[in-house]
Amino acid sequence: xxxxxxxxxxxxxxxxxxxxxxxxxxxxxxxxxxxxxxxxxxxxxxxxxxxxxxxxxxxxxxxxxxxxxxxxxxxxxxxxxxxxxxxxxxxxxxxxxxxxxxxxxxxxxxxxxxxxxxxxxxxxxxxxxxxxxxxxxxxxxxxxxxxxxxxxxxxxxxxxxxxxxxxxxxxxxxxxxxxxxxxxxxxxxxxxxxxxxxxxxxxxxxxxxxxxxxxxxxxxxxxxxxxxxxxxxx
Amino acid sequence: xxxxxxxxxxxxxxxxxxxxxxxxxxxxxxxxxxxxxxxxxxxxxxxxxxxxxxxxxxxxxxxxxxxxxxxxxxxxxxxxxxxxxxxxxxxxxxxxxxxxxxxxxxxxxxxxxxxxxxxxxxxxxxxxxxxxxxxxxxxxxxxxxxxxxxxxxxxxxxxxxxxxxxxxxxxxxxxxxxxxxxxxxxxxxxxxxxxxxxxxxxxxxxxxxxxxxxxxxxxxxxxxxxxxxxxxxxxxxxxxxxxxxxxxxxxxxxxxxxxxxxxxxxxxxxxxxxxxxxxxxxxxxx
Amino acid sequence: xxxxxxxxxxxxxxxxxxxxxxxxxxxxxxxxxxxxxxxxxxxxxxxxxxxxxxxxxxxxxxxxxxxxxxxxxxxxxxxxxxxxxxxxxxxxxxxxxxxxxxxxxxxxxxxxxxxxxxxxxxxxxxxxxxxxxxxxxxxxxxxxxxxxxxxxxxxxxxxxxxxxxxxxxxxxxxxxxxxxxxxxxxxxxxxxxxxxxxxxxxxxxxxxxxxxxxxxxxxxxxxxxxxxxxxxxxxxxxxxxxxxxxxx
Numbered sequence: 113x114x115x116x117x118x119x120x121x122x123x124x125x126x127x128x129x130x131x132x133x134x135x136x137x138x139x140x141x142x143x144x145x146x147x148x149x150x151x152x153x154x155x156x157x158x159x160x161x162x163x164x165x166x167x168x169x170x171x172x173x174x175x176x177x178x179x180x181x182x183x184x185x186x187x188x189x190x191x192x193x194x195x196x197x198x199x200x201x202x203x204x205x206x207x208x209x210x211x212x213x214x215x216x217x218x219x220x221x222x223x224x225x226x227x228x229x230x231x232x233x234x235x236x237x238x239x240x241x242x243x244x245x246x247x248x249x250x251x252x253x254x255x256x257x258x259x260x261x262x263x264x265x266x267x268x269x270x271x272x273x274x275x276x277x278x279x280x281x282x283x284x285x286x287x288x289x290x291x292x293x294x295x296x297x298x299x300x301x302x303x304x305x306x307x308x309x310x311x312x313x314x315x316x317x318x319x320x321x322x323x324x325x326x327x328x329x330x331x332x333x334x335x336x337x338x339x340x341x342x343x344x345x346x
Numbered sequence: 347x348x349x350x351x352x353x354x355x356x357x358x359x360x361x362x363x364x365x366x367x368x369x370x371x372x373x374x375x376x377x378x379x380x381x382x383x384x385x386x387x388x389x390x391x392x393x394x395x396x397x398x399x400x401x402x403x404x405x406x407x408x409x410x411x412x413x414x415x416x417x418x419x420x421x422x423x424x425x426x427x428x429x430x431x432x433x434x435x436x437x438x439x440x441x442x443x444x445x446x447x448x449x450x451x452x453x454x455x456x457x458x459x460x461x462x463x464x465x466x467x468x469x470x471x472x473x474x475x476x477x478x479x480x481x482x483x484x485x486x487x488x489x490x491x492x493x494x495x496x497x498x499x500x501x502x503x504x505x506x507x508x509x510x511x512x513x514x515x516x517x518x519x520x521x522x523x524x525x526x527x528x529x530x531x532x533x534x535x536x537x538x539x540x541x542x543x544x545x546x547x548x549x550x551x552x553x554x555x556x557x558x559x560x561x562x563x564x565x566x567x568x569x570x571x572x573x574x575x576x577x578x579x580x581x582x583x584x585x586x587x588x589x590x591x592x593x594x595x596x597x598x599x600x601x602x603x604x605x606x607x608x609x610x611x612x613x614x615x616x617x618x619x620x621x622x623x624x625x626x627x628x629x630x631x632x
Numbered sequence: 633x634x635x636x637x638x639x640x641x642x643x644x645x646x647x648x649x650x651x652x653x654x655x656x657x658x659x660x661x662x663x664x665x666x667x668x669x670x671x672x673x674x675x676x677x678x679x680x681x682x683x684x685x686x687x688x689x690x691x692x693x694x695x696x697x698x699x700x701x702x703x704x705x706x707x708x709x710x711x712x713x714x715x716x717x718x719x720x721x722x723x724x725x726x727x728x729x730x731x732x733x734x735x736x737x738x739x740x741x742x743x744x745x746x747x748x749x750x751x752x753x754x755x756x757x758x759x760x761x762x763x764x765x766x767x768x769x770x771x772x773x774x775x776x777x778x779x780x781x782x783x784x785x786x787x788x789x790x791x792x793x794x795x796x797x798x799x800x801x802x803x804x805x806x807x808x809x810x811x812x813x814x815x816x817x818x819x820x821x822x823x824x825x826x827x828x829x830x831x832x833x834x835x836x837x838x839x840x841x842x843x844x845x846x847x848x849x850x851x852x853x854x855x856x857x858x859x860x861x862x863x864x865x866x867x868x869x870x871x872x873x874x875x876x877x878x879x880x
Contacts, residue, residue, distance in 0.1 A: 210412065244694055249739075249793075309531070311557035
């Protein structure tokens with residue numbers, strides 16, 4: 113059989129016979145990424161909201177910085193977090209290196225700029241639309257920002273889901289700070305990397321297909337949510 | 347609607363906090379578990395040796411060994427930074443320096459495996475035989491494609507020693523035929539398989555490696571190819587948090603009769619990969 | 633809707649005193665002197681770019697004058713007045729939150745310091761929707777309503793605040809004739825209940841129907857302020873004559 117189709121059959125087999133180990137790996141991946149997304153959403157949304165509804169000197173710089181950090185290579189983030197969390201580093205005392213929280217931290221740094229930059233864009237567009245109305249009603253910026261976040265909730269959830277997809281699919285940072293420890297910090301992507309290095313390409317590809325399926329499902333949910341909201345609320 | 351909205355937001359944050367606590371409940375539980383962090387090499391992890399012996403160790407002692415698999419140089423560096431309790435690698439010179447610098451307490455020999463030279467079945471360089479020096483010389487003369495780890499790993503260090511022993515000065519002879527990948531054993535093997543090139547690999551990784559393509563073993567059995575593994579406890583006087591007692595327990599077990607037997611037992615396709623050779627004196631010390 | 637704030641809280645008359653607005657060095661309005669008095673229906677007219685919308689925003693306090701001042705009856709600048717809740721504005725394109733029509737109106741009611749004589753917010757909101765004829769659509773998502781319906785929700789959102797002054801910026805310019813007539817009726821009804829009206833429009837016939845006085849802007853300055861009955865027959869300024877002739 114063609115290796116690609118062998119891998120595909122392998123993936124189907126992996127999913128249908130979901131052995132405990134695979135389930136553990138997938139659930140760890142999702143837990144780590146979901147936790148990171150929740151934290152990054154709170155941070156990113158706060159940053160996005162502040163930047164979108166306030167005007168201050170250096171605002172353009174902040175926006176440029178946000179957009180630039182969206183493209184930070186995960187490996188660089190991994191390296192920085194590694195150096196920070198290493199016992200020899202400034203946060204070494206907490207002993208977080210090679211643990212799931214270390215991966216969460218790396219992913220938070222990875223996706224907070226994405227969520228901040230994209231939500232800034234959405235909230236600012238909404239802000240332009242509502243600005244006069246809010247001013248007319250005498251609504252202060254903080255309250256206006258809360259209203260905007262609620263009003264754009266579906267688009268913002270879509271952004272968070274995009275962040276989740278990115279976090280799940282990321283390998284460079286979690287490999288470095290997590291250490292790919294079997295049963296502790298082995299995620300889907302680091303497992304894929306490992307199986308590739310072992311030359312077990314079918315297994316790696318199978319895991320890859322599982323990962324793609326999950327990311328695809330996340331995106332379908334995001335898409336559905338968006339179109340549902342558009343139909344329901346206009 | 348303000349209050350309505352605030353309550354919604356509060357609910358969202360409450361939900362977030364809940365998810366967060368759910369996601370992290372795993373961590374405190376794990377923190378309570380007895381474990382050590384072991385910095386080791388890709389060869390021991392990827393050959394499946396740890397998958398075989400660590401459960402036995404855990405059953406005997408209840409200690410979980412978390413393996414971070416890296417190149418030898420990187421593993422030693424991780425240990426030097428205090429990010430591992432025990433380091434288990436295979437580059438005698440680097441290990442001795444690690445101990446001499448005060449980062450490790452004592453280097454204890456545990457086992458050896460051997461390197462093999464793998465190459466295309468067609469053997470364009472006529473390298474086949476038992477003599478690694480002669481084989482490498484032929485490869486250099488033929489300028490046959492050769493893949494090097496190039497990552498300062500134990501295997502890379504060994505490879506450089508063999509070139510030297512073969513009288514090949516890489517600095518002057520290396521050209522397009524000599525490819526440094528800067529990657530782990532597995533990726534380097536994948537590269538060699540794709541390029542149909544020669545490569546030096548440890549036997550364990552080779553046996554566990556599935557994507558062989560046209561490659562097969564060309565040179566094996568030369569005593570020079572033996573590859574000694576040593577284990578060291580990271581010096582607690584350098585890093586106070588090192589789990590000295592648990593680490594010692596692991597090292598003691600590795601060189602004990604039980605540990606040595608577990609190592610000898612591990613086979614792939616009926617072939618033994620690692621040969622325990624801990625010195626009896628060491629066993630007593632442990 | 634007819635309940636008035638106590639005399640001490642009155643906004644009217646709103647006065648502009650030699651007010652000017654400039655953006656990035658470009659003068660939009662200059663030398664604006666006018667007074668909006670109680671129970672008047674002022675329509676601001678002028679050709680495109682004359683500064684109608686800017687003047688409306690200035691009076692409503694959405695803009696700060698770059699020179700001069702715009703103050704309410706107690707001498708507070710309108711942009712920072714604590715009585716913000718007693719005026720309201722309708723925009724050419726209504727902006728609806730992604731929520732029901734009722735919630736949109738409720739939102740305006742709740743973001744307001746409400747006098748003790750005013751009913752609870754949700755009662756006010758329902759009443760306001762009722763008065764614009766949308767009680768039946770109260771629970772429909774506001775953004776899926778038609779343009780005319782959305783403008784009526786916006787009207788309810790303004791009325792729910794029990795405004796002393798209602799500013800309207802081209803309120804019917806994006807609407808079909810029938811919806812436009814409904815809005816005009818709502819404006820007349822509000823005026824009849826004692827709400828002071830200040831609006832801009834391009835529509836001369838509409839101005840004739842609604843205005844008690846006309847402010848004609850010409851290139852950022854006031855060309856004339858004339859009672860409506862006179863303006864359409866005999867404008868006082870050359871710009872006024874050109875405008876009435878050009879439009880009719």
